[in-house]
Amino acid sequence: MCGDRTVVNGSGATSTEKPAHQRTPYESVGDFLSNTNNFKIIESTLREGEQFANAFFDTETKIKIATALSDFGVEYIELTSPVASQQSRDDCEAICKLGLKAKILTHVRCTMEDAKIACDTGVDGVDLVIGTSSFLREHSHGKDMVAIEKAAIEVINYVKSRGIEVRFSSEDSFRSDLVDLLQLYRAVDRIGVNRVGVADTVGCATPRQVYDLVRTLRGVVSCDIEVHLHNDTGCAIANSHAALEAGATHIDTSVLGIGERNGITSLGGFMARMMVGSRDYVTSRYKLHKIKEIEDMVADAVQIVSEQLVIQSNFGISITSLLVAKLWLLLDWDDSLSTGRDWIRTLDRAPQLSQLEEDVATGRTAGGLVPSLASATATAPQWVDNMPKAAMHFHCAFTHKAGIHAKAILANPSTYEILKPEDYGLHRYVHFASRLTGWNAIKSRVEQLGLTMTDEQIKEVTAKIKQMADLRPIGLDDSDAMIRSYHLELQEA
Numbered sequence: 001m002c003g004d005r006t007v008v009n010g011s012g013a014t015s016t017e018k019p020a021h022q023r024t025p026y027e028s029v030g031d032f033l034s035n036t037n038n039f040k041i042i043e044s045t046l047r048e049g050e051q052f053a054n055a056f057f058d059t060e061t062k063i064k065i066a067t068a069l070s071d072f073g074v075e076y077i078e079l080t081s082p083v084a085s086q087q088s089r090d091d092c093e094a095i096c097k098l099g100l101k102a103k104i105l106t107h108v109r110c111t112m113e114d115a116k117i118a119c120d121t122g123v124d125g126v127d128l129v130i131g132t133s134s135f136l137r138e139h140s141h142g143k144d145m146v147a148i149e150k151a152a153i154e155v156i157n158y159v160k161s162r163g164i165e166v167r168f169s170s171e172d173s174f175r176s177d178l179v180d181l182l183q184l185y186r187a188v189d190r191i192g193v194n195r196v197g198v199a200d201t202v203g204c205a206t207p208r209q210v211y212d213l214v215r216t217l218r219g220v221v222s223c224d225i226e227v228h229l230h231n232d233t234g235c236a237i238a239n240s241h242a243a244l245e246a247g248a249t250h251i252d253t254s255v256l257g258i259g260e261r262n263g264i265t266s267l268g269g270f271m272a273r274m275m276v277g278s279r280d281y282v283t284s285r286y287k288l289h290k291i292k293e294i295e296d297m298v299a300d301a302v303q304i305v306s307e308q309l310v311i312q313s314n315f316g317i318s319i320t321s322l323l324v325a326k327l328w329l330l331l332d333w334d335d336s337l338s339t340g341r342d343w344i345r346t347l348d349r350a351p352q353l354s355q356l357e358e359d360v361a362t363g364r365t366a367g368g369l370v371p372s373l374a375s376a377t378a379t380a381p382q383w384v385d386n387m388p389k390a391a392m393h394f395h396c397a398f399t400h401k402a403g404i405h406a407k408a409i410l411a412n413p414s415t416y417e418i419l420k421p422e423d424y425g426l427h428r429y430v431h432f433a434s435r436l437t438g439w440n441a442i443k444s445r446v447e448q449l450g451l452t453m454t455d456e457q458i459k460e461v462t463a464k465i466k467q468m469a470d471l472r473p474i475g476l477d478d479s480d481a482m483i484r485s486y487h488l489e490l491q492e493a
Helices: 059-072 086-096 112-120 133-142 145-161 178-190 207-216 236-246 267-277 279-285 288-301 306-313 333-352 354-362 380-386 403-411 441-450 454-470 476-492
Strands: 007-008 012-017 040-043 078-081 105-108 125-131 167-172 195-200 224-228 250-253 323-327 390-394
Touching: 040 267, 040 288, 040 323, 059 288, 086 105, 086 454, 105 167, 112 125, 112 145, 125 133, 125 354, 145 167, 145 178, 145 403, 167 178, 167 224, 178 195, 195 207, 195 236, 207 224, 207 236, 224 236, 224 441, 236 250, 236 267, 236 454, 250 267, 267 279, 267 288, 323 476, 354 476, 441 454, 454 476
Parallel strands: 040 078, 040 250, 078 105, 105 125, 125 167, 167 195, 195 224, 224 250
Antiparallel strands: 007 012, 323 390
């Protein structure tokens, strides 16, 4: 019979057996290195996703998202560094105590101080990271490759001594020197790191480049390989698949693809890609029917229109894509519409008014209610007229929120941007007001305000800003007020 095959079992009898699943033309070509049918997901919505321009996750929301992701079937959930703020540490400890099926990881700098705090939270694994490209070595941490390798070995050995899983990742891997990179990975592999990470931090890599680097690395290390791929040029999902074909074992994702700038590989989009060629593997491990529920949950948490971002994220959010932030104002219907129209008129005038351009670039426009505002579009008034709230548009591609990123961007934009915002008629926005804010970003803001403070004083006011940001979302006006108030206290003292 066509499609059947006769086999002989161990007792000598014959039987007719049909394949459990017919091959499709979309399945990957057989390759002994390929892991398209044997991969794990490291879900980073509660780490990378928290760097999304409009993200603020309180403890209850984090627990709901973590529980839903574990139920969906992801193998790992990655959380914001407990060093970022006290609330970040408390949340990390709380999620570790939930007893979820998914392993809990946290992502920290490759320093002993960060590693010790991370291990004390009760996580199952610690993800270490340090920049290895010339851009980041010069403008982020100032270490050469010898110092990086020494620090990596010291910190990895410490985490291992605590009986905790450890991953070591270079940051900006695709703009790093290949020889330096492979030497570093070989060194950490020798001492027993569980995984090494490859990061396309600026979203510059193509599938071919990802395949070549991962395949080369696969011949150098025996440990697992994780990839973290940004979506600045729309290649994140394709790059993730190419990495698996080359021998990667773990893929970083976030729900709706949210994250720093244009985000990373979206969970839903990646699942769609893998369902085409690895259906049996995917359906045996992940509850795909839960995807919509999780996406709606996250969309609501970051105050965006779910349906629009689902479409955009699963097909790649382009540089000029406009996401809609729902700003629920404590105004009645008429006031909301009036406010919204005023904002639209302000934006329409922005190209002609340098002060307004600067307000847009720094996020001061509209009282700091939105992270960044860009020029209005023809559809914007329709949103205002049809929604009982003010709806504004903002660009994410050039928004920087993470503390490490902000420090380097302020020194040299090329550290975390491969494209220039001015080429698109847009503005760069460095987020000065969140629990992820670093003291270097606040130092820059202090200088912009024309104030004088020592580094220690700036670190102290940064801690105050983080404390406030742990309690509620804050804007630039809030952080500026805290900076000015603190400076006044110093003057009076």
